[in-house]
Amino acid sequence: MSTIDVPNPLPSPKEDAEELRKAFEGWGTNEKSAIKILGRRTAVQRAEIRRTYAELYKESLLDRLHSELSGDFRKAMILWTMDPAEKDAKLVHEALKKKGEKAIWVVIEVSCASTPDHLIAVRRIYRSLFFSSLEEDIASSSMYKEPLRRFLARLVSSYRYTDEYVMRELAKFEASLLHNAIKKNDLHDEDVLRIITTRNKSQLKATFLHYKQLTGKSIDEDIESHSSSQFANMMIRAIWCLAFPEKHFAEVIRYSIEGLGTDEDTLTRAIVCRAEIDMKIIKEEYKSAFKTTVTRDVIGDTSGDYKEILLTLVGSEEP
Numbered sequence: 001m002s003t004i005d006v007p008n009p010l011p012s013p014k015e016d017a018e019e020l021r022k023a024f025e026g027w028g029t030n031e032k033s034a035i036k037i038l039g040r041r042t043a044v045q046r047a048e049i050r051r052t053y054a055e056l057y058k059e060s061l062l063d064r065l066h067s068e069l070s071g072d073f074r075k076a077m078i079l080w081t082m083d084p085a086e087k088d089a090k091l092v093h094e095a096l097k098k099k100g101e102k103a104i105w106v107v108i109e110v111s112c113a114s115t116p117d118h119l120i121a122v123r124r125i126y127r128s129l130f131f132s133s134l135e136e137d138i139a140s141s142s143m144y145k146e147p148l149r150r151f152l153a154r155l156v157s158s159y160r161y162t163d164e165y166v167m168r169e170l171a172k173f174e175a176s177l178l179h180n181a182i183k184k185n186d187l188h189d190e191d192v193l194r195i196i197t198t199r200n201k202s203q204l205k206a207t208f209l210h211y212k213q214l215t216g217k218s219i220d221e222d223i224e225s226h227s228s229s230q231f232a233n234m235m236i237r238a239i240w241c242l243a244f245p246e247k248h249f250a251e252v253i254r255y256s257i258e259g260l261g262t263d264e265d266t267l268t269r270a271i272v273c274r275a276e277i278d279m280k281i282i283k284e285e286y287k288s289a290f291k292t293t294v295t296r297d298v299i300g301d302t303s304g305d306y307k308e309i310l311l312t313l314v315g316s317e318e319p
Contacts, residue, residue: 003279003315005040013048016041017056020049020064029068031305038077039312043084043276050081072264073306079272080313085121086129088114091269092122093130096137102266104152104234105252107138109273111155112241113248116162123156147188148231154197155238166206174199175210178219185226187235196238205243249274250286253294257301267302267310275313283317293317 011019016037023030023037038046053061065077079087088110095106110122126134138144139153174195181189195207211219220236240248249270256267271294274282286294295317298310 001278001280002042002276003283003313004042004276005312005315006042006045007040010045013045013052014056016045016049017053017061020053020061021057024064024068031069031073032308034065034069034077035305035309035312038081039309046081047083069305071306072268072302073304073309075265076268076272076306076309079268080275080309083125084276085118085125088118088122088273089126089129089134091273092134093126093137096141096143099143101230101233102255102263104144104148105237105248106269107152107156108234108237108241109248111152111158112238113245116159119156120159147193148234151193151197151231151234151238154193158197160198160200163200164202166202168206171203171206172210172214174207175214178207178211179215179222182219182222182226187223187227187232192235196235196242201242204239208239208243245274246278246281246285247289249278249282250289253282253286253297254290257297262301264302264306267298271298271310271313275315279314283314 019037020034023033038049041049050061053059053064062078062081065081066074069077079091082090091106092110095103111119114122123134126132130137135153135157138156139149141149144152174191177191178195181187181192186192195204199207208219211217211222215222217225220239223232223236223239226232237248252266252270256263256270271279283294286292294314295311298307298314302310
């Protein structure tokens, strides 16, 4: 599901580090060379390049990128080159300072669209970078009111096991619990919070399938028909990120380019964070939902080297 086009044969980390050094030297930066190298390497390969570059040249590759590049292109290249868990820790730390639902999306993405081990790594790095726990910062944040604050704190504190075994009878029972609570417009119900914040993703998918069989509606459609509150909207986003992340991220990309002006930070986040995970599926969902392609919209709303790194990460697609 990754869209990263790793070259074959693959240069060694030393060769890549040396080529990057060449790209930075002289009168101007060779941005295309930096994109060609870093934009076509996996997270593990980028980590090796960072380590090798530091050993060879006694400086941080991220610091050098910061000094050589500028604007949205610099932001995209640094986020992409960064360790994925560190990247998410920094993104969520910035999001906690901002108001609005779009900032809350970042917390939900990191909590729900990640693997359990990745979320643990994010929490560990967050603590080392900011000298506080992510859970504490959410629980004490003045940006959120109850019950949203409690819901977000529980999401980010969760550790969902990854076994794909599904308990079918439990899925049916909990689909009924969810339906009764949603029918009463009681999304704050403890059973709802417990199910959404603790069940593993395979179990939740089975529960949501039974929900649709029981009610004739998908759970997100049913929530939307009963409430338009911020809490309901964020519950829907959590459900999407847990069970249908391609739907959420397709909408995030679309949101970033619609209207007057492009929201480059949001566009960058969506593409950088998902390129190695499920960008192929996101592109399919995007085309189905919006009758156009991610590639076409990126070409239409961005330019220069920033456009080139985004297209490199999105991967091949008929515009």
